[in-house]
Amino acid sequence: MLVSALPNDVTAAAAETGTADPVRGTAHGKVILFGEHAVVYGVPALAVGIDRGAWAQVDVRAATGADEVSVLHVRGWDVTVRDDAGEDGPPLARAFRDVLAATRKDQRATGRVPVGTVHVEAEADLPPGGGLGCSAALGVAVARAVDPSASAESIAARVDAWERVFHGNPSGIDAAVASAGGCVLFTRGKGDEPSTIERVRLSETLHLCIGHSGQASSTKSMVESVARIRERRPEITQKTFDAIHTLVKNARLAIVDHDLRAIGQLLDLNQMLLSGLFLSTPEIKQMCATAHTAGALGAKLTGAGGGGCVVALVFDAARGANVLAAWKAEGFDGFAATVKAEVQDVREILQKLHERVIAAGSP
Numbered sequence: 498m499l500v501s502a503l504p505n506d507v508t509a510a511a512a513e514t515g516t517a518d519p520v521r522g523t524a525h526g527k528v529i530l531f532g533e534h535a536v537v538y539g540v541p542a543l544a545v546g547i548d549r550g551a552w553a554q555v556d557v558r559a560a561t562g563a564d565e566v567s568v569l570h571v572r573g574w575d576v577t578v579r580d581d582a583g584e585d586g587p588p589l590a591r592a593f594r595d596v597l598a599a600t601r602k603d604q605r606a607t608g609r610v611p612v613g614t615v616h617v618e619a620e621a622d623l624p625p626g627g628g629l630g631c632s633a634a635l636g637v638a639v640a641r642a643v644d645p646s647a648s649a650e651s652i653a654a655r656v657d658a659w660e661r662v663f664h665g666n667p668s669g670i671d672a673a674v675a676s677a678g679g680c681v682l683f684t685r686g687k688g689d690e691p692s693t694i695e696r697v698r699l700s701e702t703l704h705l706c707i708g709h710s711g712q713a714s715s716t717k718s719m720v721e722s723v724a725r726i727r728e729r730r731p732e733i734t735q736k737t738f739d740a741i742h743t744l745v746k747n748a749r750l751a752i753v754d755h756d757l758r759a760i761g762q763l764l765d766l767n768q769m770l771l772s773g774l775f776l777s778t779p780e781i782k783q784m785c786a787t788a789h790t791a792g793a794l795g796a797k798l799t800g801a802g803g804g805g806c807v808v809a810l811v812f813d814a815a816r817g818a819n820v821l822a823a824w825k826a827e828g829f830d831g832f833a834a835t836v837k838a839e840v841q842d843v844r845e846i847l848q849k850l851h852e853r854v855i856a857a858g859s860p
């Protein structure tokens with residue numbers, strides 16, 4: 498969990514006493530390295546939580562009674578929404594309403610005091626419509642701040658209600674990564690089956706460059722466009738998804754082995770397959786080519802495509818700076834992101850070394 502451990506029902510308790518500090522929830526932005534779109538149809542996807550994301554803070558002292566409306570203010574966008582929105586209300590208001598309703602429903606079902614009126618202050622440090630899971634990160638941060646003792650699974654389920662407002666038929670990968678961070682293999686559950694999320698351990702830090710194409714993209718319309726292609730040409734689309742599935746399996750091995758060249762090649766192949774689904778744009782193509790010229794090992798669109806962001810893999814921070822400078826010279830904004838290696842058990846490191854020694858000694 499990203500949020501520091503807090504006692505149960507802290508919001509309700511604080512509303513009664515008016516003494517607790519504001520409760521803060523945080524969440525990661527996500528970068529899909531492999532498998533976007535195919536993930537909607539059950540292919541696993543590999544994604545990482547980056548060191549940029551969103552936070553939300555609940556002013557528990559402002560929770561004064563049932564007759565008052567709850568309010569969410571998103572700093573930076575300077576947008577304020579209320580939870581009494583109707584179906585024609587702005588999407589953010591409906592998402593806020595739905596995540597609060599899902600939270601209260603869960604709390605009642607488990608015999609807890611449902612959260613009262615809340616005043617939430619939030620901020621997202623991610624470009625909206627950029628394919629970095631901005632809406633899910635904001636949703637996770639809000640859901641966490643409102644109910645800090647909820648499990649990661651409950652938070653993800655509640656944020657599904659929030660994400661449906663923006664994305665129609667979300668796979669759930671954004672919310673899962675926003676919540677978990679690190680590198681994960683996400684598989685959407687079929688029918689009523691729950692989705693699964695498996696941690697993929699990084700042995701060394703990954704250095705990424707994220708660049709914005711300058712065009713906002715709508716996940717909902719890009720997912721719908723792939724659905725239309727799939728309806729018209731089911732066999733070819735299935736072949737593309739199968740090829741992406743193979744890439745994902747190989748990429749997982751390459752990530753675990755920290756084989757950067759292989760990861761780079763697989764990123765390029767995934768970009769080619771996504772272009773075949775008409776998800777690339779001339780700007781995305783240009784950014785991938787520029788990243789390569791500046792020393793990137795591989796590059797592709799990330800997220801919905803049709804605009805949004807490009808992710809490039811680099812050896813180290815210095816090469817990353819070259820890619821960012823090359824993008825900037827062409828008018829594309831970007832930033833460096835790292836995904837930190839996870840601490841390994843000493844026995845695991847020794848075992849790996851042992852395997853390498855045996856492999857090096859074998860004929």
Ligand code: PMV
Binds near residue numbers: 669
């Ligand atoms: O662009 P984003 O961050 O919303 O990512 C969309 C990822 C898709 O696979 C295209 C859709 C989904 O729900 O998984």
